Amino acid sequence: MLHAVGLQNAGLCPAKVEKYLTTLGVNYQLHRTNLGNLQKHAGKEVESMAVASCTKALQEETLLAKEKGDVLEGVVQLGACGDAAWPNRGSGRSYASFCGMFVLMGALMKKVISANIFDKMCATRELAERQVPPRAPPVHDCWRGARGINCQSDMDWRGSSKAMEAEGAVLCVKSVGEHTFTEPVASDTLLDTQARVALFTADEDSNMIAAINDVNGIVPAKLLPVGKQFDPNHLQKLLYKDLDALRAARKWGGATLSKAVIEYFNKQYRYVIKSVAVIEDLPGFDTKEKKAEWLSGAIMNIVDHAFNIDPTHASCRRYRVPLPDGSFHPWCGVESAKPDWKIHLPHGKFLQRDSPPGYYEGVKVM
Structure with a gap:
């Protein structure tokens, strides 16, 4: 299990580890299928811990902003910064990664309050869809689509690699506005409190803020649009x-x-x-x-x-x-x-x- 946790932390798959150890001449006894199952089990535990950590960080961020007086019309105004990352480096115009992630951090606590993982491939679903006639895929742990960590999931998402950034920003900012403080992790004063991201710090790309402030997006009509500022x-x-x-x-x-x-x-x-x-x-x-x-x-x-x-x-x-x-x-x-x-x-x-x-x-x- 520790081996699986180490692979999960390093972002390596069992096939690459098996190939690496075989090249070194190390007798590798654990089969990649068994190691993959252990890695999935460890990944679910890590994901549940990440969800709890993001929830606690969001409540601490909201409590600190509320104590500072950053409240408008009964809604706590939060500052946040976010950016996307891909395993394969893009050139600025071309992004070829099959997966990516978006992370949203609070401006006061400097902790992750929401995140989203995107994946454009699932071998099980694609194999079933290529059948003639197409068949329904068997029950499996599917990662294709947008998988939220303390955030909304969208398993039918079919965007491009570049679109992961704007979509991740929308889903993460939306999750902050829809979060209900039912469990007083940080303080009892947060019960029935509503928060929103009022100021978003990111790179010079305007796609994210345009998607967030879209007329059909997530900003209520009674509130001001989400502000945008560049990071140094x-x-x-x-x-x-x-x-x-x-x-x-x-x-x-x-x-x-x-x-x-x-x-x-x-x-x-x-x-x-x-x-x-x-x-x-x-x-x-x-x-x-x-x-x-x-x-x-x-x-x-x-x-x-x-x-x-x-x-x-x-x-x-x-x-x-x-x-x-x-x-x-x-x-x-x-x-x-x-x-x-x-x-x-x-x-x-x-x-x-x-x-x-x-x-x-x-x-x-x-």
Whole structure:
């Protein structure tokens, strides 16, 4: 049984293990059919534990959001982040995996509150359907379709590999809105409480949020649509990709827009994005408009700082990060007043605005 649990945890099938041990010359006594049956039995126990874990995490997440006062019209507003994964890596346009999964995590507790597993193949059902005439498949543990963990299951799902992401987001977000807190795992105050995902953090793909907010989807008419925001990880990947494409298009090689320069912009960009969480509850940043104004100005200042547009670095002081104790984090090295300070660019020198021509303007519009 421990062998089966290990295979389940590693994501290996009995046939691959048998082939691996046979190649090593190990006498493998356990037949793949018996091992597969043990693996199915262990998988069901693991799945039941996962359902209980997701249920408890969702109740803890809802309780914490309720204590913070994130309630609108009697419904607890939750923040969540989610993404899909496939065994075979996709190129961005082509996905060839026969299975995949989607995981939804709470924004406060950072725990999985719902998940969904997709599988496009079932040998038992496909063998029965290929018969002439087609026959009904025998009773078996079928995984073809969408199988929910603390989430709705849809065994008739027939979408593509890429469609697993949007469908998984819909099913997981829907499960949060339909969850009934009948068992007071976290607190008795959650009984008869309704929760919903109000803010969804994901990658730049708009298919998920479009499917969630579809007119025939899961958002009640009396509630606001689910909000969407990008996560810092995907944002910095987009910036790196765009700068690398700019370097290739303009043929800016050498030290002009090298990997080191791109990494510098990416690092500073990542720092500014994460600084938004620091200024979240500070005076002067109580509205989204003020935070957006500070964020856009700080991002543009990254380019001006690298090209030394303002030798006095007054804009760097304007967009430095305020701390809760009233002080400021010295983002710009000029503020440290160290005589040996150098910017973290190649050779410790600022970039030249017109070398090559259009260098500053090309990076600025990114």
